[in-house]
Amino acid sequence: MSHAETELKLLLPGAQPSTIEERLRRLSVLARRRQATHWLWNVYFDTPDRQLRQQRHALRLRCISDAPWRANASAATVRGEWVQTFKSAGISQGGLSRRGEWESRQPSGRLDPAALRETPWADLDPDGRLFGQLTPCFETRCRRTVWTLHRCQGATIEVALDVGEIVASGRSEPILELELELLQGPSEALFHLAQQVASGVAVLPFDQSKAERGYRLAQGLPCEASPAQALHLSPGxxxxxxxxxxxxxxxxHFSRNLATVLVSDDPEVVHQARVGWRRWRSGVRLFAPWLPARPEADGLRPLLLELGRMRDLDVLRVDTLGRWLPAFVDADAERQHIADLALERIDEARMTQRARLREALAAPETGQTLLGLAQGVFQLATAQTPAEAGDAHWARKRIRKLRRRLDAALKASRQAPADLEERHRVRIQAKRARYAAEMLRDLLPARRTKGLARAAIEVQTRLGAERDLRQAVRLLEELRADAALTSFLRGVLTGLHG
Structure with a gap:
């Protein structure tokens, strides 16, 4: 059996596994709906060199049981219905993913190559050599509660709550997520339903599959920051x-790093989340003339404030003091004590701020606003529009405008001593120019985009170092650090500015 799988995956920040099912059951959209509960045991397969992962395919065996299994269960001891599933590479638009899926019942509980003949596997492995190399990579085990909603904005949607764990190489990590799968009808109904859920339960749109998480766990890799992916636009x-x-x-880029903030203390994750948001805002400005409406993001203000505060503390601890403390201490015992006390207070502030940031991620307004942005992206991607001109005149025009604005801002800042606000405006213009150049580089001559990106990065770097020192002095004063340390950093700032 084959079909195109269309789903919207939602994380449930701040939820407790023991109570989330009851909370969902009380939502008006799910209340009095019939529900079913199953235990799912999935075993994912790949070759030793991970060829399926490289092609963004997935192959698994799933056992569906009406009763939980023991921790040491095996295929021979678990009783249930076995299903083989092959999933092809998919696409994601605003957090909504689409991919091909082929399923077949396998009473033996073993992989069956015959069931793959009428799937893209035939092109991937025409001689069967790949199939012979398959071995288990990781497992997922969860309790799944399912509600099926009919006549939901003209669609039939399956709502599935998964509570369990991913297991690989002796390691494990929890699963707590909600999947909204479109069985029939318009895809936009998924966003409508997600907003109804988000009105009573905090959610985060999340496009990372269990398979992606399983592969990472099997390699023993931590949850890492997700950098921006290069945008490739076809000519015309x-x-x-x-x-x-x-x-x-x-x-x-933004939503993936927000999800990682929930489980990682790595400063780079917060940094990439903020870069993702700045790129989003730059993209909205760059394409504003062609957007049907400006995306509404006011509901993210509390989260963005907490992200900014967290990033400032991380930069102070890791970058600014990491660079300048050795010069401040200079083998002086008293100054070493001042430095140690300052670091202790900064680490305490970072711990408190990280908790505040995760509380903001678990606020209902955060998920509702993110869903609104995701829906806007989906609508833009699927809108029926008149045929567009096949030249890059529009891109050249936008880049020239950004270059003029950056040059004007730089000229104004050089003609007179620039105050903090003026320097901030220059830095913002530099970021917008850089991100625009990166987004449009496939449509324009390299000399146009590379030159603009280089100039923008130079401005960002120079003004960023100055801003970081000013923020360091302000934060250290808030934390009541010794005046000797703040005076030292003021001296560094004076030298840098000069």
Missing amino acids: TGPQQAGAQALSACFD
Whole structure:
């Protein structure tokens, strides 16, 4: 049996596994709906060199049971229905993923190559050599509660709550997520239903599959920051299509790092989340003439404030003091004590701030706003638009405008001593120019985009170092650090500014 799987995956930040099912059951959209509960045991397969992962395919065996299994269960001891599933590489638009899926019942509980003949596997492995190399990579085990909603905005949707764990190489990590799968009807109904859920339970749109997480766990890798992916636009891409691709990439960059903030203390994750948001805002400005409406993001203000505060503390601890403390201490015991006390207070502040940031991620307004942005991206990507011109005149025009604005801002800041606000405006213009150049580089001559990106990065770096020192002095004063340390950093700032 084959079909195109269309789903919207939601993390449930702040939820407790023991109570989340009851909370969902009380939502008006799910209340009085019949539900079913199963225990799922999935075993994912790949070759030793991970060829399926490289092709973004997935192959698994699933056992569906009406009763939980023991921790040491095996295929021979578990009783249930076995299903083999092959999933092809998919696409993501605003957090909504689409991919091909082929399923077949396997009473033996073993992989069956015959069931793969009428799937893309036939092109991937025409001689069967790949199939012979398959071995188990990781497992997922969860309790799944399912509600099926009919006549939901003209669609039939399956709502599945998964509570369990991913297991690989002796390691494990929890699963707590909600999947909304479209069985029939318009895809946009998924966003409508997700907003109804988000009105009563905090959610985060999340496009990372259990298979992606399983592969990472099998390799023993931590949850890491997700950098921005290069945007590749085909020659002749029109502005609305380019905008849809760019904003979709920016949203994925932002939302993936937000999800990782929930489980990782790595400063780079917060940094990449903020970069993702800045790229989003730059993309909205770049493609504003072709957007049907400006995306509403007011509901993210509390989260963005907490992200900014967290990033400032991380930069102070890791970058600024990491660079300048050795010069401040200079083998002086008293100054070493001042430095140690300052670091202790900074680490305490970072711990408190990280908790505040995760509380903001678990606020209902955060998930509701993110869903609104995701829906806007999806609508832009699927809108029926008139044929667009096949030249890059629009891209050249936008880049020239950004270059003029950056040059004007730099000229104004040089003609007179620039105050903090003026320097901040220059830095913002530099970021917008850089991100625009990166988004449009496939549509324009390299000399145009590379030169602008280099100039923007130089401005960002120079003004960023100055800003970081000013923020360091302000934060250290808030934390009541010794005046000797703040005076030292003021001296560094004076030298840098001079």
